[in-house]
Amino acid sequence: MTDLFHWTDRKTLVRPFLLSSDGDLTYGDLLRLVGRWRGFIRSRQYAKPTRVALAMADPLHTIAATLALWCEGHIVCPLHLHWSGEARAHLLETLGVNVCIAKPPEPRHMNDVAKPLDIGLSQHALAMLLYTSGSCAAPKGCCLTLAALLGNASASLRNMPLGIGDVWLLSLPLFHVGGWGLVLRTLLSGSALALPARNAPIPAGVTHVSCVPTQLARWLEQGVDLSGIEAVLVGGAPIPRILVERAVHRDIPLFTTYGCTEMASQVSTTRPNERDDFESLSTAGHVLEGHQVHIAETREIFLRGPCLALGYWQNGAIIDFRDAQGWYRSGDFGYFDEAGRLCILGRKDNLxxxxxxxxxxxxxxxxxxxxxxxxxxxxxxxxxxxxxxxxxxxxxxxxxxxxxxxxxxxxxxxxxxxxxxxxxxxxxxxxxxxxxxxxxxxxxxxxHSLNRALESENRKNLTRQSRNQGFSSPTLPSFP
CATH class of the missing domain: 3.30.300.30 (ANL, C-terminal domain)
Incomplete structure (x- = not known):
């Protein structure tokens, strides 16, 4: 398995890891914080493996706590920070979580633990329970292994390499698989992350950005300076061709992508030599190395490969969602074009x-x-x-x-x-x-708008009835 902690060598420890308006932190700072989190976790004496929910707003502590929990052999369950207390409590009960960390412990409770760092989990064991977005249906707890998470990050880096001096904006939350994709690609490449600034959508020094089409459209409308950006990775929804054309005409280096939580993030992405090709950028690109995609007769997309999750968490157990051949039904519709690029039509749930x-x-x-x-x-x-x-x-x-x-x-x-x-x-x-x-x-x-239209029509009918002292049935608004 890819070494998650190769960044602990002397040369890398002095490099920047997290840039923010409050100051920059190095990989050495991250290493020390992971050690202190390990000390805190050990002091709690959790039985291994314990499912530990994280609901901290601080991304640095969330990253450090996650790495520390993996070192100590525990399972991480990032929670959506905007869920209500009732929804969060229900999900904690569903996951069987007994531990929820909502803020960093006081410094006196965090004792440094000796290095080197090592993973206390098998690469094929459950490492993270990550909820799907739930934009179309109820969110599901997706069971991801370290092999899946790191394998996906490695496949992405082979298509879009990162290196020293590259800085990726941490624009995606850490309760979303895309956020963890950014973190793991950064750790594996020794590059850096930057936190969004309050006064600027894209802080100075950022070289790589992830966004959804709506965000990109907003930036273009607002005239956000993207001149220093080396890559803008757009996903989460099909990108309209008119938006592609506007971005390319402004020399914005676009990459379009398709992915899902069940595959630990990216499934397909356009290639660096396609960054100004309208046809390519109107697709979701080529399937990443190690991933497998099958299009059924119904045009539903089936997914398979080493990055596929173990299944969904349900009633205290992992429920395998694969068919007899190991395929996962994504619920998305799509097809391959003549150049072998994946084209996404939309969600089955939205039909x-x-x-x-x-x-x-x-x-x-x-x-x-x-x-x-x-x-x-x-x-x-x-x-x-x-x-x-x-x-x-x-x-x-x-x-x-x-x-x-x-x-x-x-x-x-x-x-x-x-x-x-x-x-x-x-x-x-x-x-x-x-x-x-x-x-x-x-x-x-x-x-709701239809109900209001019906109520309005009924009121009009009643008014006409009272005037005419007659009776007429309520009529529905007409449709073409």
Whole structure:
């Protein structure tokens, strides 16, 4: 297995590991902090292996505590910092966690432990319980091994090498698999991380950035200086072609990627020589070394390989999610293009079935964004008495954009049944606080808007009845 602690040699210990507005920390500082965490963990005398939940806002302590727990033979369970206390308590009970660390111990409780560092877990044993995003369904506890986590980081580095002087912005949270991908790639390469600054989206000195398409669009709109960036890795959702074109025209070195928690992060990524190729960057790139991808007749993506998780945690045990041939059904739809690049169509969970026709909302969203009339949008299905569901679009309009112009544009590029029935304003305070859009919340808002429309129509009918002293049945709003 890849040596997680190769950075403990003398030359590397003096190099920067974490850059922030409060000052820089070296690999030597990290080593000392890991030692103190080991001292604290040993003093607690946890039975091995104990599942330990981490809910600290401090990324340095979260990283150091994780490394220390692995050294001492324990399992790490990072928790979403924005979950409510009730949700967190439920998940702790589900995981069977008896220990939850929400803040660093006082210094007097952290005694340094002698080095060298070594891993107290087998490479194929459960090392991290990481929850999926839950943007489409309930989050699931994914059981990842060190072999999977480090294998994925190594495969990513073979495609996009890092070295001394490279600094990756820690823009992804450490309760997300993408955040741990950044950390492990940094440790394996001896490069550095940088914390986001309050007054700048991308602090000076950063060379590599990870983001979702919406973040990239925001940076371009705000004129954020990306001139010193060597790589912008975009994932989490299909990237609209218009966004690719805007970025490439500004000489932004894009890499597009597809991944999931179950595969310990990246599955496919574009290559360095494709950074200005529109066609390549409109895909999710080539499958990384060691990963296997199979496209079923239904176009569902199946995944397999040494980075695949052991399964999901359920009722105190690991439930294997693989089929008889070792494949995992991702729930994503996609295909390979003629150049062998993986193209993502969208999530199976998001599929809208309207009058027996399948509508993939991500594809509709892509066409909406390409209109140049909106800055962001989400398409969800709204209940309909005749068709089962009809697509509804939430839009954040750019100056000059309007519903009629967008509807006309979409009619030229989409079949009529795929054109949304309504364009609702973007919520002022969307509840989604993760990296991905919370489609369940937008679904709720869409159906709430329908209920309000029905109530309004009923009130109009009652008013007409009282005026005419007659009776008429409440009517539903019309749909094209």
């Amino acid at each position: 809208i079935i309207s009058g027996g026709e399948n509508i993939q909302p991500e594809r509709v969203e892509g066409v909406i964004l390409e209109s140049g009339l909106v800055s962001r949008c989400v398409v969800v299905g709204r209940d309909h008495p005749t068709w089962g569901q009809r697509p509804i679009a939430f839009c954040e309009w750019l100056e000059g954009g309007d519903e009629q112009e967008l509807a006309t544009y979409l009619s030229a590029y989409l079949p009529r049944y795929k054109v949304p029935d309504a364009f609702l304003p973007w919520p002022s305070v969307p509840k989604s606080q993760g990296l991905k859009i919370d489609r369940k919340e937008f679904q709720r808002l869409a159906n």
